Amino acid sequence: MDRREFVKLTAMAAATAAAARLPVADAAPPASDGVRWDKAPCRFCGTGCHVQVGVKGGRVVSIAGDRQAPVNNGLLCVKGYHVGLALYGRDRLTRPMRKQGDKHVPISWDSAVDLIAQRIKKNPSGFAMYGSGQWTIPEGYAAQKFIKGGLSNNHIDPNARLCMASAVTGFIGTYGVDEPASCYDDLDAADVIILWGNNPAEMHPVLFSRFIDRRSRGERVKLIDLGTRRTRTTAFADHYLCFKPQTDLAIANGIAHLLLRDGTYDKAFVEGHCNFRHEADGKPHLFGAPMTFDAYRKALDKYTPEYVEKLSGVSAADIVMLAKLFGQRDLRITSLWCMGVNQHTRGTALNRLIHAVHLLSGHFGKKGDGPQSLTGQPSACGTAREVGTLAHALPGGRIVANPGHRKQCEELWNLPEGRINGKPGHHTVAMWEAFSTPTSGGGDIDTLWVQVTNPAHSLPNAGKLFKPSRELADKFLIVSDVYPTETTREADLILPSAMWVEKNGMFGNSERRTQQWFKMVDPPGEARDDAWQTIAVARRLYDLGVEGMRDKDGKFLFHMQDEHGHEVPVWDFRRYYGSVNVDEQLFEEYRKFSRLKHKDLAPYAEYVKARGLRWPVVQRGDGTWRETSYRFVEGEDPYVAKGKGFQFYHSTSKDDRAQIWFNPYEPPPEAPDAEYPFWLCTGRVLEHWHTGTMTMRVPPLRRAMPGAYVEMHRLDARKLGLENGDMAAIETRRGRLELPVWIGGRGAAPEGSLFVPFFDEHVLINELTLHEHCPISKEPDYKKCAARVMAVRRA
Amino acid sequence: MPTTGLVVTIEGDEPSIAIATGVLGALAGVTLGTLHGARCPVVVETDDLAGHERVLQAVQRVSGVLACELAFADFSDVQDPAGGRVGPRREGVQHGSS
Structure with a gap:
């Protein structure tokens, strides 16, 4: 053969x-x-x-x-x-480069590391790191320790702030601890799948294929698509409920209203396991205040099906249909959501309300029956949420504002007491505002190091948050990446990074599954691991005498030793892959942080053997390790006491109960008006991932979807004299772009709405989007702002 | 010579599935495996990536095809995987190395 x-x-x-x-x-x-x-x-x-x-x-x-x-x-x-x-891709970055005039010129790694270290030494409190949910767990952990344990300024945030921060605050407010209680197994057992502003056929196609597979085998699985535009997913839906942007809050309240009105809520579950919560004074608050069941019922009074129909455009009959489904105990209902819910100026509130509907109706904690938020990045959960690379967080669910948590971290890191700053650092929007504001005007970040993300392309309202910094002489931008991007183009210093299997790594996915892999090929040229870059700069600062790079015994912050107890100089890249596995050492150190919030991780060696393990992972009596499918459920979660049934052991009310929240519908900060009469929504497409820096280098993907477009309704196009392929100018109060019109494509916007994908570097749609954000999660709303459209010319 | 093993899910009753598999089997470069319910194993073998892309698109366009997922892909003898004709990237984004 x-x-x-x-x-x-x-x-x-x-x-x-x-x-x-x-x-x-x-x-x-x-x-x-x-x-x-x-x-x-x-x-x-x-x-x-x-x-x-x-x-x-x-x-x-x-x-x-x-x-x-x-x-x-x-x-x-x-x-x-x-x-x-x-x-x-042919244009991989292979050498460190420094900007000189309008060009980037090669410099040595040694010079690059020294340049960064000198800037940090000069003003450590003015230094920030901006990473992502694509950082591996060890990379994020190293960056986190460097900033919070070494430089004591907490100015580190991941781009995950832009995609799932509202899910975090939703989980914490409801269960007292972040991340889903359920898992993907739900998709194999649900009778009804409800998609809240979610398009898994394009964004999570392998998960969606579980549903398609079940249907193709003759199983009756009802799919309900709650959305603001038709997508590929809609084609498979039994019900498509098109709502006016922002009114998803009212729909969730409408379901809760009917569950109470009709007495179809799960009284036993609610009385046994839930409390009620609201923002008592109307001001946004992570934990809120308790409310009685009667007060909760009263707050929901006005969300009648007719009122919700008036607000949302979804018929009263469909609101009743949803409530009837939730009112049936014998059905298994899975809710899925992602950016449509999270990128929302009331993202925290909407996350809470979806949990509330499930808790109120008792659709929780059984296979196929529960709320499951999805993430967009491979380690948004593992690195951003669990490692705690958010500006307010510390590893393992701790927060910088909690003195006890700081003390625990200082002990685990062997740092002198008081090393960790108690003031949260800048969240993403604030960080970039500070970087784009003159130092003399209060912009307190002067050196910003970006790893594994492309903010010039992905930040909202980029003309305000990103561009001004490039005109300020004292602001220095460092970017580590694998390909040239909009951000490297503007960088003062570019560092070439290793990618995926060119390095060791670990990710954590949407269902609490921690995954590991080994380096398989060498990176091109002088490209190097992001974690090495962080450690090398830390070591240079150590050599320069910066005290923060030492623990309380004087050892280097990233002290690593081989099996014989000899220190290995991993800051020398020639020694980075050799007698120690840096990922393993960082992970084993990080693992110690994971037990406080019952997010227990197994030893590194267990992940080498497995295809990921879902935490909490606990050791059995026979020495083997057991993962957890469903949290807070007796028999599934090892931390639920026998006889409890359900136990929300991190309850914010300290009584093992989850919180059912009431949050009112609130109008969006910007809505269509006479001047800007359209809604503008942005998002992804099947072929391209995020800003397209990787997928646009893959010719088949690029040919399949070569450029961005504006999707609009046929009648709107006709009124404007536009046809398929014509160029249209899209304008918001923040900027203007020209795009080809696509009518009747794979998606379909309703009248008065536009959709533009954000992958295309030729047309930076985020120069037009809003940077208004959820007041609790600080996550911006990319899904709705006001826009107008004009015909430009015939193509 | 890229080679791909796909799982194609087809909707409908047996006659509809038979029609769809007939169309799939007639595509150049396509070999069908044994049908398992609504799922059909399909191997695509072409001379180059561009041709492969065309066949994959044709597979997905066949009436009744609900989903097309990858089980295996080999591009070991593709000389320049990043090659092929694609439009220019944004001017100025490329960084010179000197």
Whole structure:
């Protein structure tokens, strides 16, 4: 058999095994012709699919769905298919470069590290790091320790602030602790799936395929799409409920109103396990104040189906239909949401209300029956939320404002008492405002280091938050990335980074699953790991005598030693991969933080063997490690006491109860008017991930979706004299762009609405979006602002 | 010569599925495996990435195809995976190395 024939048979065997759902002993296809296989989670979204990566001659040459991975059962979406090619764009960054005039010129790593260290030493409190949910767990942990444990200023925030911060505050306000209680297993058991402003057919296609698979096998699964535009997902929905932007708050309250009015709420569950909560004085508050059941009922009084219909445009009959579903105890209902709920000026409130509807109706804690928020980045949960790279957070669910938490971290890090600053650092919007404001005008950030993200493209209202800094002589922007981006273009210093399987890594996905992989190929040129970059700068500061880089015994903050107890100088890249596994040492240190909030992690070696494990992961009597599918549920969660049934053991009311919140509908900060008569919504498309820096380098993906467009309704287009392909100018109060019109494409905006994807660097739609944000989570609203449209010319 | 193993999910009753698999099987470069309910294993083999892309798009356009997912992809003998004709990136975003 020749090699081609072997490869073809391997492809057929893999496809057949996946199609037939055959149990398999081997995770990867058989080795052939020198191809070596190893596991890694996909580089792209927050689903956390595992791939098998085939390497030959130092290059990734094959990709297969990992047949032992419970998340994806051997299957991948179009982005996962191309994940190997994302490494091989022709314009990878390969050398550190410093801006001189209008050009970037190469400099040595040594000079680059020294330049950063000198700037930090000069003004440590004016230094900030901006990372992402694409940081691996060890990378984020190193950055977090460097800033909070070393520089004591807390100015570190991830771009996850822009995508899931409202989910965090929603979980904390409801359960007292972050992250979903349920998991993806729900998709295999739900009778009804309700999508709250969510388009999984494009954004989380492998999860959506579980639903398609069930339907194709004849299972009756009802899909309800609550959205502001038709998407690919809508085509599969039994009910599409199109609501006016922002009125999702009213819809959730309308369901709760009917559950109480009709007596169909789960009285036993509510009385046994829930309290009621609101923002007593009407001011936004993370924890709020208690309210009685009667006061809760009264607050919901006005959310009659007719009132909700008037606000939302969803018919009273459909509101009743939703409430009837939630009122049925024998149904299993899964709610899914992502950016539509989180990127919302009342994102925290809406997250709380979705939880509230599930708690009130008792649809919680059973397989297929519960609320499950999704994330957009591969380690938004693992790195941003669990490691705590948010400006107010510390590892393992701790916060900087809590003296006890600071003390615990100082002890675990062996730091002198008082090293960690109790004042939260700048959150994303505030950080970039400070960087874009002259120092003389109070802009207290003068050096900003960006890793693993592209803020010039992805920040909202970029003309206000990003661009001004580039005109200020004393503001210095450092960017670590793998490809040239809008942000590297404006950077004062560019650092080339290793990507995905060019380095060791760990991610944490949307269902609390921690995943690990090993480096498989070398990065190009002088590209290096982001964690190494952080450690190297920290070491240079240590050598310069900066006290914060020492623990209380005088040891380096990132002191690492080999199995013989000898210190290994991992700040020297030649020693970074050698006698120690830096990821393992960082993870084992971080793991100690994970027990306070019952997010227990297993030893690194367990993740090497597994396709991820969902925390809390606890050790059994026989020494093996057990993951947890459902939190707060007796028999599932090891921390629920026997006989309790459900136990919300981090309850904010300290009585093991979850909080059912009331939050009123509030109008958006900006809505269409006579001058700007359209709603503008932004988002992603199937082929491209976020700002397209990786997927736009993959020719098939780029050809499939080469550029951004404005999706609009046929009648709106006709009124403006626009046809498919014509150029239209989109204007908001913040900027103007020209885009081709797409009518009747894969999505369909209702009359009066526009949709523009944000992946395209040619048309930076975020120069037009709002930076108004949820007052609690500080997450901006990319999903709605007012815009106007004008015809430009015939294409 | 890129080679892909796909799982194609097809909607409808048996006759509809049979029609769809007939159309799929007639596509150049496509080999069908044994149908498992509504799921059909499909291998796509073409001379280059661009041709592969065209066949994959054709597979997804076949009436009745609900989902098309990847199980295996080999591009070990693709000479320049980043090559092929694509539009220019934004002028000025490229950084010179000298």
